[in-house]
Amino acid sequence: xxxxxxxxxxxxxxxxxxxxxxxxxxxxxxxxxxxxxxxxxxxxxxxxxxxxxxxxxxxxxxxxxxxxxxxxxxxxxxxxxxxxxxxxxxxxxxxxxxxxxxxxxxxxxxxxxxxxxxxxxxxxxxxxxxxxxxxxxxxxxxxxxxxxxxxxxxxxxxxxxxxxxxxxxxxxxxxxxxxxxxxxxxxxxxxxxxxxxxxxxxxxxxxxxxxxxxxxxxxxxxxxxxxxxxxxxxxxxxxxxxxxxxxxxxxxxxxxxxxxxxxxxxxxxxxxxxxxxxxxxxxxxxxxxxxxxxxxxxxxxxxxxxxxxxxxxxxxxxxxxxxxxxxxxxxxxxxxxxxxxxxxxxxxxxxxxxxxxxxxxxxxxxxxxxxxxxxxxxxxxxxxxxxxxxxxxxxxxxxxxxxxxxxxxxxxxxxx
Ligand SMILES: Cc1cc2nc3c(=O)[nH]c(=O)nc-3n(C[C@H](O)[C@H](O)[C@H](O)COP(=O)(O)OP(=O)(O)OC[C@H]3O[C@@H](n4cnc5c(N)ncnc54)[C@H](O)[C@@H]3O)c2cc1C
Numbered sequence: 001x002x003x004x005x006x007x008x009x010x011x012x013x014x015x016x017x018x019x020x021x022x023x024x025x026x027x028x029x030x031x032x033x034x035x036x037x038x039x040x041x042x043x044x045x046x047x048x049x050x051x052x053x054x055x056x057x058x059x060x061x062x063x064x065x066x067x068x069x070x071x072x073x074x075x076x077x078x079x080x081x082x083x084x085x086x087x088x089x090x091x092x093x094x095x096x097x098x099x100x101x102x103x104x105x106x107x108x109x110x111x112x113x114x115x116x117x118x119x120x121x122x123x124x125x126x127x128x129x130x131x132x133x134x135x136x137x138x139x140x141x142x143x144x145x146x147x148x149x150x151x152x153x154x155x156x157x158x159x160x161x162x163x164x165x166x167x168x169x170x171x172x173x174x175x176x177x178x179x180x181x182x183x184x185x186x187x188x189x190x191x192x193x194x195x196x197x198x199x200x201x202x203x204x205x206x207x208x209x210x211x212x213x214x215x216x217x218x219x220x221x222x223x224x225x226x227x228x229x230x231x232x233x234x235x236x237x238x239x240x241x242x243x244x245x246x247x248x249x250x251x252x253x254x255x256x257x258x259x260x261x262x263x264x265x266x267x268x269x270x271x272x273x274x275x276x277x278x279x280x281x282x283x284x285x286x287x288x289x290x291x292x293x294x295x296x297x298x299x300x301x302x303x304x305x306x307x308x309x310x311x312x313x314x315x316x317x318x319x320x321x322x323x324x325x326x327x328x329x330x331x332x333x334x335x336x337x338x339x340x341x342x343x344x345x346x347x348x349x350x351x352x353x354x355x356x357x358x359x360x361x362x363x364x365x366x367x368x369x370x371x372x373x374x375x376x377x378x379x380x381x382x383x384x385x386x387x388x389x390x391x392x393x394x395x396x397x398x399x400x401x402x403x404x405x406x407x408x409x410x411x412x413x414x415x416x
Contacts, residue, residue: 001329001330002025002026002027003021003026003027003139003140003325003328003333004026004027004029004137004138004139004140005018005021005026005027005028005029005138005139005140005141005142005325006028006029006030006031006134006135006137006138006140006141006142007021007028007029007030007031007141007142007144008030008031008126008130008131008134008141008142008143008144008145008150009031009032009126009143009144009145009146009148009150009299010030010031010032010033010034010107010110010111010121010144011045011103011107011144011145011146011297011298011314012046012048012103012106012107012146012297012310012311012314012315012318013144013146013296013297013298013314013315013317013318014030014142014144014145014296014297014318015030015107015110015111015114016058016061016063016110016314016315016318016319016322017142017144017296017317017318017321017322018030018114018119019061019062019063019110019113019114019117019119020061020063020318020319020322021322021325021326022114022117022118022119023061023062024322024325024326026325026326027120028114028119028120029119029120029121029122029134029138030111030114030119030120030121030122031121031122031124031126031130031134032111032121032122032123033123033124033125033126034123035111035123036108036109036111036112037108039104039107039108039111040104040105040108040211041268042104042268043268043269043270043271044102044103044104044172044174044210044268044269044270044271045102045103045104045107045271046103046271046305046310046311047100047172047204047206047208047217047219047305047308048100048101048102048103048106048208048311049073049098049099049100049192049206049208049308049311050098050099050100050101050311050312050315051094051096051098051308051312051388051389051390052094052095052096052097052098052389053096053312053316053389053390054311054312054315054316054389055067055096055098055099055315057315057316057318057319058315060319061318061319061322063110065106065109066099066101066105066106066209067099069209070099070100070101070208070209070214071099071190071207071208071209071214072097072098072099073097073098073099073100073190073191073192073206073207074093074094074097074098074190075091075092075093075094075187075188075190075191075192076090076091076092076093076094076191076192076194076381076384076385076388077089077090077091077092077184077188077191077192077193077194078090078091078092078193078194078195078196078371078374078384079193079194079195079196079252079254080195080196080198080371081195081196081197081251081252081254082197082198084250084251084252084253086254088371088372088375089375090371090374090375090381090384091185091188091191091378091381092374092378092381092382092384092385093378093381093382093385094382094385094386094388094389095382095386095389096389098192098388098389099207099208099209100206100207100208100209100217101208101209102174102208102209102210102211102215103311104210104211104268105209105210105211126145126150128150128153128286131143131150131153131286131293132286132287132291135286135287135291135292135293136287136289136291139332139333140294140325140333141291141293141294142293142294142295142296142321143284143293143294143295143296143299144295144296144297144299145299146297146298146299147275147298147302148299150299151278151280151295151298151299151300151302153284153286153293153295154280154281154282154283154284154295154299154300155280155281155284156278156279156280156281157279157280157281160279160350160353161277161278161279162277162279162353162357163276163277163278163357163360164276165276166224166274166275166276166304167223167224167277167304167360167361168201168202168221168222168223168224168274168275168304168306168360169220169222169223169224169228169229169231169232169272169273169274170219170220170221170222170271170272170273170274170275170304170305171219171220171222171231171240171244171270171271171272172217172218172219172220172270172271172272173217173218173237173240173241173244173264173269173270174208174210174215174216174217174218174264174265174266174269174270175215175216175217175218175241175259175262175263175264175265175269176212176213176215176216176262176263176264176265177261177262177263178205178216178218178258178259178262179257179258179259179261180258181193181254181255181257181258182254182256182257182258183254184254189258190207191207192204192205192206192207193205193255195251195252195255197228197251197252198363199223199226199362200222200223200226200227200228200251201220201221201222201223201226201228201229202220202221202306203218203219203220203221203228203247203248203251203252203255204218204219204221204308205217205218205219205255206219206308210265210266210269211265211266212265212266215265216262218244218259219305220244220247221304221305221306224274227247227250227251228247228251230243230247231243231272232272234270234272235270235272236267236270237264237266237267237269237270238264240264240270241262241263241264244259245259245260275302275303275304275305276302277302277303277304277353277356277357277360278302279300279301279302279353280295280299280300280301281300282294282295282300282338282339282341282342283295283335283338283339283342292333292334292335292338294321294333294338294341294342295342296314296317296318296321296345297310297313297314297317297318298310298313298314300342300345301313301345301346301349301352301353303352303353303356304356304360306356306359306360307352307355307356307359307388307391308388309352309355309356309388309391312352312389313348313349313352316345316348316349317345317349320341320344320345321341321345324337324341324344348391348392351391351392351393351394351395352391354391354394354395354399355387355391355394355398358394358398364401365401366398366400366401366404366405367398367404369404369408370384370397370398370404370407370408371384373408373411377411379411380408380411383397383407
């Protein structure tokens with residue numbers, strides 16, 4: 001049964017949903033505020049590390065166009081540094097490799113693919129009245145506008161929203177020419193590297209594929225007002241790199257040599273900002289008739305990127321919504337269908353909120369203990385790495401002190 005669906009927003013979730021619905025034979029209209037050329041010529045949008053399960057959803061939808069081209073990341077290297085000295089190091093191998101494809105590369109190509117396959121794209125910034133018009137003309141309208149202003153069409157869910165202000169200032173730069181850190185074990189140069197400076201924030205280095213080829217993506221997660229929070233004026237790529245090197249020299253000097261010879265990948269290689277983690281109610285009623293529209297991904301469940309969950313959630317959400325639309329036959333997409341669908345998404349996404357909330361605050365003692373055990377025991381380290389890929393595991397072993405103690409006690413070789 002062919003349905004008429006509008007998708008507002010041409011990012012990770014909206015285009016995945018649109019392409020999947022198109023493949024299922026539905027008539028889909030996408031609203032994109034930028035053309036593919038404008039996306040490619042613009043600034044970076046994310047660090048977009050995607051793990052095995054989310055990559056599998058893309059693969060199943062025929063959308064994994066960069067497997068083989070984007071470097072696989074099959075190792076995680078975590079260092080906790082105190083007073084500019086590494087105090088604890090975790091080396092983990094996740095069950096499946098992650099990768100990161102610059103969303104400028106990915107969403108511009110997906111948008112072109114959607115159009116090549118006969119999809120209809122309206123190129124403009126959608127205002128609320130455009131969403132009303134789309135809702136009146138389509139059987140289903142989905143708002144996939146990410147962190148954009150259209151999110152405010154959906155009421156904030158106070159009970160589920162963990163914070164009312166950003167917990168990190170974000171600053172990201174894409175680089176060519178980053179090497180391996182000094183004295184690191186073999187393979188760390190190709191790993192995702194997370195450096196934790198307790199109280200100040202984190203430095204994350206993620207291998208990726210950008211417009212100009214393979215690169216390293218450097219992301220500062222700075223506690224607001226702390227010593228790493230120095231990018232509030234949104235500097236350009238060269239200045240971002242220069243200040244990053246100064247911070248690395250002072251706080252994580254074991255990375256200095258590896259980054260000192262690097263260069264920004266392009267003029268748009270930087271992104272600065274801050275995110276207030278927010279959960280919203282899934283359905284908005286718009287216009288004189290109160291037409292129902294459904295939100296998705298970041299529009300409804302927005303996390304700080306410290307645990308690299310948003311793009312993975314977007315892929316999960318798109319896969320779930322696409323299957324639900326096609327599986328709905330010719331029945332109406334009414335309020336109760338929308339609420340039930342979001343409830344199924346929330347059932348997964350809530351674990352990303354809990355995981356991210358835990359990692360943003362002062363680390364609870366039991367998670368600190370799990371980190372310490374992960375430094376000593378590869379199987380604990382692997383479970384930690386796999387929790388990023390599948391956060392539904394978070395409550396089973398990190399959600400409470402009891403869960404952590406029970407898990408650690410079940411390991412014959414750990415001593416506490
Ligand atoms: C610094 C940073 C690092 C990150 N790192 C990771 C990571 O490593 N791993 C991970 O999984 N996630 C990461 N994320 C999060 C991830 O990028 C997002 O969660 C993901 O892209 C969300 O997908 P989405 O479709 O909801 O929104 P988006 O991908 O943001 O797409 C929204 C789209 O809607 C468009 N839009 C907005 N308003 C309008 C409008 N009014 N009219 C028309 N179009 C509109 C936007 O232009 C955009 O194209 C990171 C985010 C940031 C900021």
